[in-house]
Every structure is written in structure tokens, then in C-alpha cells.
Amino acid sequence: MNLSKLFENNGDHTVNKNGHNRKLLLKKKIFSILYLEDKKTIADLCTPVNVSIPTMTRLMHELINENWVIELGAGESRGGRKPVFYGLNPFIRFIIGIEITRKYTRINIFDLANRPVGDTLHLDLELDNTPEMLKVLRQQLDIFIEKNDIDRKSILGAGISLPGLLDKKTNINYSYPELGQAPLDFKFSELLEIPSFIEHDTKAIALGESWFGLAKNKSNVLCLNVGPGIGLGMIINGELYQGASGFSGEFGHIQMVPGGELCDCGKIGCLETVASGSAIVAKAKRKINEGTNSIIKKLVDGDTGAIKLPLIIQAAHQGDQFAIELIEESGGYLARGIAILIHLLNPEMIIIGGDLAGAENLLADPIQQKLNKYTLNRIRQDADIVVSELKDKAGLLGTIPVVMNNIFSQEPNIINFNSTLKP
Numbered sequence: 001m002n003l004s005k006l007f008e009n010n011g012d013h014t015v016n017k018n019g020h021n022r023k024l025l026l027k028k029k030i031f032s033i034l035y036l037e038d039k040k041t042i043a044d045l046c047t048p049v050n051v052s053i054p055t056m057t058r059l060m061h062e063l064i065n066e067n068w069v070i071e072l073g074a075g076e077s078r079g080g081r082k083p084v085f086y087g088l089n090p091f092i093r094f095i096i097g098i099e100i101t102r103k104y105t106r107i108n109i110f111d112l113a114n115r116p117v118g119d120t121l122h123l124d125l126e127l128d129n130t131p132e133m134l135k136v137l138r139q140q141l142d143i144f145i146e147k148n149d150i151d152r153k154s155i156l157g158a159g160i161s162l163p164g165l166l167d168k169k170t171n172i173n174y175s176y177p178e179l180g181q182a183p184l185d186f187k188f189s190e191l192l193e194i195p196s197f198i199e200h201d202t203k204a205i206a207l208g209e210s211w212f213g214l215a216k217n218k219s220n221v222l223c224l225n226v227g228p229g230i231g232l233g234m235i236i237n238g239e240l241y242q243g244a245s246g247f248s249g250e251f252g253h254i255q256m257v258p259g260g261e262l263c264d265c266g267k268i269g270c271l272e273t274v275a276s277g278s279a280i281v282a283k284a285k286r287k288i289n290e291g292t293n294s295i296i297k298k299l300v301d302g303d304t305g306a307i308k309l310p311l312i313i314q315a316a317h318q319g320d321q322f323a324i325e326l327i328e329e330s331g332g333y334l335a336r337g338i339a340i341l342i343h344l345l346n347p348e349m350i351i352i353g354g355d356l357a358g359a360e361n362l363l364a365d366p367i368q369q370k371l372n373k374y375t376l377n378r379i380r381q382d383a384d385i386v387v388s389e390l391k392d393k394a395g396l397l398g399t400i401p402v403v404m405n406n407i408f409s410q411e412p413n414i415i416n417f418n419s420t421l422k423p
């Protein structure tokens with residue numbers, strides 16, 4: 001398939017040869033303001049778009065005729081006629097979110113008010129089995145789009161979050177070479193026949209927290225993703241921090257225990273080997289096999305091979321001493337790492353997310369206590385330690401900003417304003 005076709009505007013003949021159509025740029029600006037800031041009056045829009053009231057009135061008329069904008073009633077009068085509010089028609093375009101993890105993939109479609117149009121589709125797909133995984137992903141996405149009665153042409157783009165070492169300069173994932181050596185945004189655009197944009201899983205979580213979660217309206221926030229591994233997404237000065245190649249945030253691989261256990265990455269004693277969900281599960285299995293008393297054993301009918309992190313968290317919430325200690329110990333190691341981050345970056349908030357966030361205060365409290373010990377009081381006071389409210393939804397929601405930030409930064413014809421799709 002010719003990829004440039006995906007990104008070109010279908011049927012919009014107002015774009016001139018060098019692609020810079022002033023009207024399209026103005027419409028895109030209005031679109032981005034209404035999308036990011038909600039409803040506005042014509043007068044509200046004139047200053048940020050930098051046009052006169054008659055020009056704005058004309059543009060809004062066109063956007064209303066093209067079904068992009070709808071009238072949302074009158075606001076309070078400030079002396080004179082009541083101003084009319086306008087907003088985006090939330091059903092004129094849709095965003096696809098795809099969260100790919102090592103063991104499963106989740107999909108949903110969102111309208112322009114960022115609301116999911118259906119129940120999230122959960123697929124048990126192994127990322128290690130890449131060719132089969134990609135084939136099923138395309139098939140299931142097509143079924144999902146059809147089931148939710150979405151016109152494919154009305155899809156703005158797909159945001160895809162992926163684990164692994166994702167190079168943001170080349171868009172190649174070094175941890176999953178089977179995904180291919182071509183840029184992954186092109187690969188997925190071809191596979192899905194939808195413009196696709198890629199982000200690292202923990203960074204997508206940070207974007208989700210920043211747009212929809214506890215990090216909203218905050219500029220310096222660290223988002224920890226404690227699951228099978230440990231990742232870190234950083235919002236610094238209001239922007240997602242990538243680093244030179246997008247490899248920032250490999251928090252799980254800082255050395256915590258000199259001479260400790262071998263990590264998946266090949267190094268020794270990484271934070272992941274003592275504080276991740278996998279480390280907690282491995283220790284629970286070993287200790288229970290050695291005779292440690294815990295209700296976890298009862299929860300798996302004596303089959304210690306069946307111990308999983310959610311069961312340990314459940315046992316801890318039921319007051320099981322051993323399970324509580326496992327989580328506390330993980331919290332202690334995490335706190336050592338977090339103390340370093342606090343001293344270096346002076347964040348206003350640290351959000352603990354990922355599978356282990358289900359432990360809530362059983363994890364946050366020991367972290368807080370250890371931080372009191374490990375950090376300078378004045379710097380620590382700035383940093384709220386909180387457990388994510390979005391929990392496991394942050395990653396999928398984070399694919400929305402992945403799409404929209406890319407849409408806003410590209411040529412306006414990607415939005416295809418003049419197309420006449422069903423309202």
C-alpha cells in the first residue's frame with residue numbers, strides 16, 4: 001500500500017501547491033482549541049486564532065456546515081446579547097487506542113470528547129509471537145470498528161503503546177526485533193490502514209496521567225509503572241521527557257543490590273530484581289515452598305506455581321502478614337530509588353501506577369516512611385506520593401494524547417476538514 005495515501009487529504013481541493021492553506025491552518029487552530037479547552041464563544045476564539053470577528057464568524061459557519069462544530073446554547077450576558085457557545089461535534093472523528101503489553105492487548109475507540117465508544121476489548125495476545133499477534137490484532141480491530149458502527153474514514157489515527165526499548169529517533173523497538181527494522185509508525189499504519197503513532201508504554205501512562213489523571217494541570221510529575229518490570233514516565237516542565245533517543249525512564253535497571261540477582265536485562269542486582277511484581281511473586285513462591293505460613297497458599301489450593309501478583313495483593317488487603325511484608329519490602333527498595341529522583345528532579349508529585357498500585361496504602365505508606373528517612377525534608381515536602389486513580393486505565397487513555405499531539409504537530413490536511421462523513 002502507498003503509505004503517503006494514508007496521510008493525504010481526500011477530496012480537499014483548497015490546499016494550494018505548497019500545502020500551506022491559511023484557511024486550513026485557521027480551522028486546525030480552532031479545532032485544537034475546542035478539543036483541548038472545550039466550548040468557546042466566537043469572541044473567545046478571535047484572540048488565540050488571531051482573526052477578526054467577521055472572519056471567525058465565517059469560519060465557524062463553514063465548520064458548522066461541515067458538521068465539525070455544533071452550537072451549545074447561550075452563555076451569561078455581559079450586557080447586551082447573550083453570547084453563543086460552540087463546541088466540537090464529538091462524533092465527527094474518532095481515535096483508536098491500542099495498548100500492547102507482553103501478554104495481552106487492549107483496544108478501544110474514543111470520540112473527540114475522549115469518551116470510549118465501547119467496552120474495552122481485551123485480547124490475550126503474546127507479543128513474543130509477533131506475526132500471529134499482528135494478524136489477530138488487525139482482524140480483531142476490524143471487527144471492533146464494525147461492531148461499534150464507526151466509519152473507517154472518520155478515524156483520525158491510532159495510538160499504540162508498546163513495551164521495550166523503543167528508539168524515538170528511528171521508531172524501532174530493540175526489545176522486539178520481530179516487529180521489524182522499519183519505523184514502527186509506518187509498519188502499524190500499513191498493517192491497520194490507519195495513520196498510527198507509537199509511544200513507549202510507561203510514557204503513554206505518564207501522558208494518560210497528565211491529560212486525565214492526578215497529574216492534570218501539573219508540570220513536574222514522575223509516574224512509576226510497577227508491574228512485571230519497573231518503568232518511569234517523566235513530565236518535566238509540562239512536557240513528556242524522552243531523552244536523547246527515547247530511552248529515558250529505565251528506572252528498573254538502576255543497581256539496587258550490589259552482587260544481587262541476575263536481571264532479565266543481563267545486569268546484576270537491578271531494582272526490578274527486588275521490587276517489581278515479578279520479584280514479589282518469585283519471592284512468595286520460594287518462601288511458601290520453604291514453609292512460610294500465609295493465606296496465599298490457601299488462595300491457590302496449595303499450588304504455589306499458580307501464585308500471581310493480584311492474589312498477593314488480595315491477601316495483603318485481607319491482613320496477611322507475609323503478603324504485607326512482601327509489599328513493604330518492595331516499597332522500601334522503591335523508596336531508595338525514588339529518593340534519588342526527588343533529589344535530582346524536585347517533582348511536585350510522584351504517581352505510583354501499574355499492577356502493584358492495587359496495593360494502595362500498603363505500598364504508598366512504607367514508601368512515604370522510607371522517604372522521610374532518605375530525603376532532605378524541604379525537597380520531599382514538595383513531592384506528593386500518591387497512588388494512581390486511573391490505575392490500569394492510564395495506559396490506554398494515554399494513547400489519546402499520543403494521537404492528538406501528533407495530529408496537532410502535522411500538516412492540517414491530515415484532519416481532512418472538508419470531507420463529508422456521516423454526522
Ligand SMILES: [Zn+2]
Nearest residue numbers: 253263265270
Ligand atoms: Zn536490569
